[in-house]
Amino acid sequence: MTSNTKNKKYRFFNEDCISGCEKHIENDSVDLIITDPPYGIGGDKLDKHYNRDESHVIDGYVEVPSSIYPQFSEGWIKQAERILKPGGSIYIVSGYTNLVHILNALGKTRLEEKNHLIWKYNFGVYTKTKYISSHYHILFYTKRGKRHTFNTFSRYADHEKSDQGGSSNYSDREDVWLINREYKPGKIKNKNELPTQLLIKLIQYSSNQGDLICDFFLGSFSTAKVAKGLNREVVGFELNKGAFEHQIREFDSLDEGYLLDQLRKPPENQFVNSGKPISEYDQEQISKSHIIHLNRGMSKAQSIETLSEKFGRGYWSILRIIDRSVNVNVANVFDSQVEMKISE
Numbered sequence: 001m002t003s004n005t006k007n008k009k010y011r012f013f014n015e016d017c018i019s020g021c022e023k024h025i026e027n028d029s030v031d032l033i034i035t036d037p038p039y040g041i042g043g044d045k046l047d048k049h050y051n052r053d054e055s056h057v058i059d060g061y062v063e064v065p066s067s068i069y070p071q072f073s074e075g076w077i078k079q080a081e082r083i084l085k086p087g088g089s090i091y092i093v094s095g096y097t098n099l100v101h102i103l104n105a106l107g108k109t110r111l112e113e114k115n116h117l118i119w120k121y122n123f124g125v126y127t128k129t130k131y132i133s134s135h136y137h138i139l140f141y142t143k144r145g146k147r148h149t150f151n152t153f154s155r156y157a158d159h160e161k162s163d164q165g166g167s168s169n170y171s172d173r174e175d176v177w178l179i180n181r182e183y184k185p186g187k188i189k190n191k192n193e194l195p196t197q198l199l200i201k202l203i204q205y206s207s208n209q210g211d212l213i214c215d216f217f218l219g220s221f222s223t224a225k226v227a228k229g230l231n232r233e234v235v236g237f238e239l240n241k242g243a244f245e246h247q248i249r250e251f252d253s254l255d256e257g258y259l260l261d262q263l264r265k266p267p268e269n270q271f272v273n274s275g276k277p278i279s280e281y282d283q284e285q286i287s288k289s290h291i292i293h294l295n296r297g298m299s300k301a302q303s304i305e306t307l308s309e310k311f312g313r314g315y316w317s318i319l320r321i322i323d324r325s326v327n328v329n330v331a332n333v334f335d336s337q338v339e340m341k342i343s344e
């Protein structure tokens with residue numbers, strides 16, 4: 001079953017994701033996969049586990065028995081690798097119970113690990129005799145063969161400062177994310193819906209408008225809905241018929257690009273040379289000027305700020321260059337001492 005059959009932008013199948021993917025999705029055709037597989041911990045008992053009111057949760061969540069979790073993970077992750085374009089990215093959300101099987105399955109592919117993100121949420125699983133579990137893992141991998149999309153400045157420009165005075169871009173790209181789950185009292189929902197803000201962030205960094213996004217486990221279609229809201233195309237699978245039929249109607253009622261107006265518009269980058277290759281001559285100039293600055297009594301931070309403005313490059317890139325030159329100088333001094341000892 002497909003939403004908008006005439007419109008090939010959105011294709012959804014009420015089918016098993018492994019056989020469905022084999023049947024419907026071509027090799028090297030998907031830009032980004034964001035997916036949240038069943039956790040193999042008895043999804044139908046999650047309400048007791050999390051002490052939640054599940055009266056509006058759609059029945060029929062399909063769980064995967066933990067005994068077959070390894071083979072199941074290998075099956076769909078192999079398909080994910082096949083359909084990703086070279087340079088395409090995949091994010092897999094996982095609890096820790098079966099994380100090892102997801103990691104093992106990824107290890108059997110040629111996908112390249114980029115990050116292991118931690119998503120911390122509010123209201124974890126309440127336990128009395130051990131620590132409270134309140135995070136998920138998000139594994140970020142890419143397919144080799146082409147440079148992957150990573151829109152470094154899509155949310156914060158290089159020079160923007162947070163309230164604490166640090167770089168907003170740096171803190172937005174740290175690998176621990178605090179994003180609350182959404183509560184939708186009285187609304188029909190799926191278990192474990194991913195929050196819109198989390199999905200917006202992944203999609204902004206790792207895709208562009210018009211790209212094709214795939215979700216192997218649509219659940220409430222949360223990835224699909226955000227993708228449509230950000231003008232991306234979508235393909236996906238969900239076995240639960242009740243959820244599928246309800247959510248496809250909700251999906252169809254949303255306008256394309258409905259989230260675009262809400263996105264923060266970062267100012268232009270100040271560091272115009274950020275991300276561009278740097279010549280050896282410029283590196284030498286930066287190192288020499290830094291030594292002159294220090295001799296004139298400037299602090300390291302003041303010197304970096306001045307050089308950053310002059311060379312149109314961010315703080316960290318200047319820091320890397322001067323630290324590298326200090327190491328080279330130390331190594332040179334060390335080498336010449338060794339040479340002296342040998343000749344003595």
Ligand SMILES: C[S@@+](CC[C@H](N)C(=O)[O-])C[C@H]1O[C@@H](n2cnc3c(N)ncnc32)[C@H](O)[C@@H]1O
Pocket residue numbers: 015016017018035036037038039060061062063064190191192193194216217218219220221222223237238239240243
């Ligand atoms: C953790 S939930 C996904 C939640 C989703 N990300 C959301 O935000 O609502 C996993 C979903 O996978 C579905 N599922 C389980 N096995 C499947 C399979 N083999 N193929 C397709 N969907 C499956 C379950 O019914 C469930 O809705």
